[in-house]
Amino acid sequence: MNEVLNVLLLLFLIVCAIGVAYIRDLLSAVILFSSFGLIMAIIWQQLSAPDVAMVEAALGTGVAALLMIAAISKTKRAE
Amino acid sequence: MPLSRRTERRGGGTAIEDQIVRITSRLVAPFIQVYGIYVILHGHLSPGGSFSGGAIFGASLVLVALSFNLETGAKQISHQLASGLESGGAFGFILTGLIAIAIGGNFLANRAAGFPMGQAGELFSAGAILIITVFVGIKVASTIVTLFYTIIEGEE
Structure with a gap:
């Protein structure tokens, strides 16, 4: 069960990373990057590193x- | 009519005005702040600590300033106050180390300098660790707010 969850998380991580590179809209890229950070936090938790996950x-999901x-609000939204 | 539209701000930049984002961030921000303070205060007992808690607290302040406008954000914490708190956090850290020297120990000495240890596992234990954690948390939170203000105001 745990292995299935880990594989699903890693697959979603790869999809998010490729999506960030390919998407044209910058705001959507930021949202995708934010979800990348969220998945990464769950993976850190799965690797039993709750400090790094927090x-x-x-930082990776919120502040960045x-x-x-x-x-983006200072510049243009489209690439 | 689209739900979100871009309007001109007085400073010249544009803000994304959205009713859903504003109400959600206003509802969620106090809970994020309480959680940040909890993480900072329990830094010596549980995972997390000054850096994580300060980042959570600073993110809530930036969230409110970004979803409303700069005036509302500056009502919570202004650029000058954030810069002052940033220096004050570093100053408090050094002061705690110097107090340890004054009491009679090395720089940042904890038990050797005679800080009260308390019962292990309670909130007010571990002597100087809690004081240092609070100061570093203040510094991290205000650093994130200062970063945001520096980006959004630009060179004028």
Whole structure:
């Protein structure tokens, strides 16, 4: 059961990473990057590193996405 | 009519105005802040600590400032106050280390300098660790807010 969950998480991680590189809309890319961070946080938890998972969820998902949205609101949304 | 539209802000940049984002962030922000304070205060007992808790707390402040406008965010914490708190956190960290020297120990000494240890597992235990954790948490949270203000204000 646990292995199935891990494989599903890793597959979703790869899909998110490829999607970030290919998508044209910058705001959608930020949202995809944010979901990448969320999946990564769950994977850190599965690797029994709750400390790193907490930092990843706060910084990689929250603050990084917020700062990039702030940068988009200063510039253009389309690439 | 589209739900979200881009409007001109007074500073010249554009903001994304969205009713759903505003109400959600206003409802969620206090809970994020309480969770951040919890993570900071339990840094010596459970996973997490000053860095994670400070990042969570700072993210909630940035979330409110980004989903409303800069004036609402500055009502919570202004750029000057954030910069001052950032320096104050570092100053408090060094002060705790110097107090340990003054009491009679090495720099940042904990038990050797005579900080009260308390019962292991309780909230107010571990002496200077809790004080240092609170100061570093303040510094991390205000650093994130300062980063956001520096990006959004730009060079003017």
